[in-house]
Amino acid sequence: MSVWDELTGQSEAIEVFRAAAASAAPASASREASSRASASRSTSTPVASAPFAGAPAAGAPAAVASKGEAPSASNDAAASHGAMTHSWLITGPPGSGRSNLAYAFASALLCRNGGCGVCADCRQVAARTHPDLAVLSTDRVIISIEEVRTLVASSQFSPSVSRYRVMVIEDADRMAERTSNVLLKALEEPPERTVWILCAPSEADLLPTIRSRVRSVRLRIPSTDDVARLLERRDGVDTATAERAAREAQSHIGMAHRLATNHEARARRDETLKVALGIRSVPGAVLAAARLLELAKADAEAITEERDAEERESTLRSLGVEPGQAVPMGLRSQVKTLEEDQKRRATRSLRDGIDRILVDLLSLYRDILLRQLESTLEPINLAIHSEIEAAARDTEPAQTLAIMDSIAVARTRISRNVTPALSLEAMLITVALPSAPRKAQL
The missing domain is CATH 3.40.50.300 (P-loop containing nucleotide triphosphate hydrolases)
Incomplete structure (x- = not known):
């Protein structure tokens, strides 16, 4: 191969x-x-290469x-x-x-x-x-x-x-x-x-x-069929799991791999959609925002925790410090630099985790909107088809569009260093309101 x-x-x-x-x-x-050949000659003429x-x-x-x-x-x-x-x-x-x-x-x-x-x-x-x-x-x-x-x-x-x-x-x-x-x-x-x-x-x-x-x-976005075949061939995933992971990851190869091979990542995504569908009031929206932030942190920690531990152990070993041994005073600055790097890395990992949640929510409300408009396009979240049907009956297309607008605004706010908790709360309150403005302000 x-x-x-x-x-x-x-x-x-x-x-x-x-x-x-x-x-x-x-x-x-x-x-x-x-x-x-040039080196073997006694004389040579410079040639531009x-x-x-x-x-x-x-x-x-x-x-x-x-x-x-x-x-x-x-x-x-x-x-x-x-x-x-x-x-x-x-x-x-x-x-x-x-x-x-x-x-x-x-x-x-x-x-x-x-x-x-x-x-x-x-x-x-x-x-x-x-x-x-x-x-x-x-x-x-x-x-x-x-x-x-x-x-x-x-x-x-x-x-x-x-x-x-x-x-x-x-x-x-x-x-x-x-x-x-x-x-x-x-x-x-x-x-x-x-x-x-x-x-x-x-x-x-x-x-x-x-x-x-x-x-x-x-590069172009690969098709879900291409991604599913890759998961089957490379990771040994069964066809049904590969197709579901490729579809729900929206052809993102790395995320499809995680959803197909990591049970905890799959469970966190499922809970994200369940939390959003369960919002019925403004207080519920605030609680839901806190829960989504917890899920994002758990996802980020799952990605970075093991790597950080291995990195720290490797660094200490290279400095001659045995496991469990106190770090000498002269080496603490190097360990502190590593810890600061890991902290900055955790910040980006958390941002990425929140953004993954927001992308998953966009896919949810996209499916709801398609059902409300009676579109023939294939939904992304086939596994919760009945829940999407119920949500489509309970809301109007205008409200669904307003929610999707608020998700896009939340992504922009977080990219501009607005506090994630506040951004998520403002977004999910739109979900709780019976009617919402079509455009939120950045």
Whole structure:
């Protein structure tokens, strides 16, 4: 099984990267042969070298059209050309598989067999431990300028065991403008065998100066059938569970995996919908907001708690501190730095957990609205079909739309650092009111 078999719903993007990796292999071999021949000559003439022979300039379109968008002629030409370049940007909605595609491409570049998926190189890339792979991912709200400076400095090193050195930045949209500027020179003039891969939700999330230095590949939302088949093939999930998880995750690959394989995550989602459907009064809405916040915290802790404990144990071991032993005074600052990092990571994890709850609530009221309008579109939450039918009878479409508006407003408020509890209470009071204004104020 190759690294490309772990991906789903992105056939056009896969072909772009597969062709680029294939074209990079002979280019690398040719350069190495040329270098050996040049070194054997007593005299030589300086020759300007490009990172990849025949590669279009950075910023040239090699993108895959977004869902519902026809590929342009230039996109088709670039994709069919399959040329390699030194800087890439993978964009797509959350759950579309941006990071998975980035690491598949990294494996194809670092593996001697083009990404076989079974060799030591591929296993090391999957574990993020390959010596020629550098990764910058963050669980914080932003990527710090110090992290980017460190990554840029490490990009100057030559590959140690493979043809290339690959630099991956996940969530590149979390870089502030000042931080992004640190990347510019590295993207424009990287070392000859360094490849940059950036991931972000959309091109608009990055500075124009960054976009002009990369080749962009846009991903589409995979279909629920594609995601379900991936869960069956990769995780051994039965068909019914895989289809339900893919549908309720709305084709978000990572969330579908959690819903299909984690009973607690499934139970938390089910309770979220039950809490919302049970609201009958303003006091009930306030209590429901508190319960939803508890569910979000539990979800966030489930994701971060085990990792934080392993990280702390590993750090103490590297400092020579045995389990249960008191941390020496001289080492406490390093442990405190780790704890502060984990606290910031917990903040982002909680925000993500709240946002997942709000997305689930949007799917609930979307289903209610479809039933009220007698639409033939398939509902997302088939498992609670009877409850949705009852809610559709008890409310009017105008109120359902007002509730959906209030959920969107709550997401915006929380992204702007409004207290989550207050945002959730204001949102759910709209659910409790017999009639609500169509538009809430931010």
